[in-house]
Amino acid sequence: MKNVVPIIMAMLALGHGADRGAAQPGNWGKTTTQKAEFHAASDVPRSQVELTRRWYEIASGAWGNYGPLEFWIVGRNETAARELDRKHCGIRKKKDPSISLRHCLNRGHNFVSYAKGGNAGLNTRRNENEKWSGFIITMSAKYPGPDEEDYKPVVLHEYFHVYQHAHIHSRKDSVRESLNQENPWWGEGGAEYMAQLLYSKQKGVRPGYLKETMKRKLRSLKDLHEGENIRNIPYGRRARISYDLGAWFIAFIISKSSEESYRIKFFKELNSNGFEGAFLKSFGQTSKDLLDEFHNDFLKLDLEEKMKIIP
Ligand SMILES: [Zn+2]
Structure with missing residues (x-):
């Protein structure tokens, strides 16, 4: 029975046009x-x-x-x-x-x-x-x-x-914010890397595009203070660092797991397990451990080594 409901709602949505189906409470997060x-x-x-x-x-x-x-x-x-x-x-x-x-x-x-x-x-x-x-x-x-x-x-x-x-179902601001993280490193890093990755795969885009774009983002490294973690940088004046190095962080976790672990598994687990639970389930480490490894080991590598994780 459970599976029947969304189909009926989708039909209603088609029948009436506008937003009816997708605006129903149960339809949030489902493709339409x-x-x-x-x-x-x-x-x-x-x-x-x-x-x-x-x-x-x-x-x-x-x-x-x-x-x-x-x-x-x-x-x-x-x-x-x-x-x-x-x-x-x-x-x-x-x-x-x-x-x-x-x-x-x-x-x-x-x-x-x-x-x-x-x-x-x-x-x-x-x-x-x-x-x-x-x-x-x-x-x-x-x-x-x-x-x-x-x-x-x-x-x-x-x-x-x-x-x-x-992929965040709650209507509560506090819950929505915690699942997407308040600071931009996670949400913006993900949007930026996935956008550039998908763009680089399109017909007519030059072969070196993604590497070139990701290399440019490393300029933000000089603005990251010694010992500073991208997780702690808020929106505002220095947010650029989180967009750039956040994109690198997503590339880093994908290189250690897979694109599917990030784009599918993590978002599937998010509502029931919370940010940290979904993170651990999808990438096998806590966000703190992976962020530490990213800052202390990965970002310290020379350029050529870093570029190896970019397809
Ligand atoms: Zn954005």
Whole structure:
């Protein structure tokens, strides 16, 4: 009987369109046939929407399709971004009538700030107060822009965050935070390495791409203080170190176990065993021991030795 329920829900979701199926409590973390929605500001070229969609298809094809997911693409024009904000808040209100329209429009990091500052981001909505659970990815016109190569791995990076957060079922902030870790080394390191790894395997990407990219990330080594552990670096001014060396840490644990141990086993064990339990089960060591080995032994190796773990 247990297996019948998700199938019926999936059928309902198909029948009604929108988000019904995936928004049901039992569906979080399960793959869905429901594709992401795409919304773009009026100054965003069609080609950028299609580029974003193509890389979303590659990511969801490789890691599974999770949702509900919305992509919001902002251009450089601030008036158009403001208009997109209004559309966004209208959709938020439609999907969850209990939210405040004014609160949504006045939120801190809105689309106008993306038009001004560029960048990309994922907003996971899953908590005890809101009815709608889902993912909102924002892409913009700069840092990276659609003409930069980096735009493609960045779409994959944001989507890997969707994968990570889809595998955390709780609505409690404290639980969600502990399973993904508060500091960026784990979540960002994973998203960054998996994105670059998947990108490097795509047709047309030059053979040395992954090694070149990972070598560049080692520049952050000089910013790591003597005896400092990446686990203790918070978001903010020095977070770059955790993105870069966190990506190396994921490459390191994959080299000691397997890609499957990281991407499948760990996330499967996460809800029932907690972060440390899932870590131990998947990699056979505590996170402290593996981090110590990473800092004290691996990072001390010369460049050529380090590069050997990068495929
Ligand atoms: Zn990220």
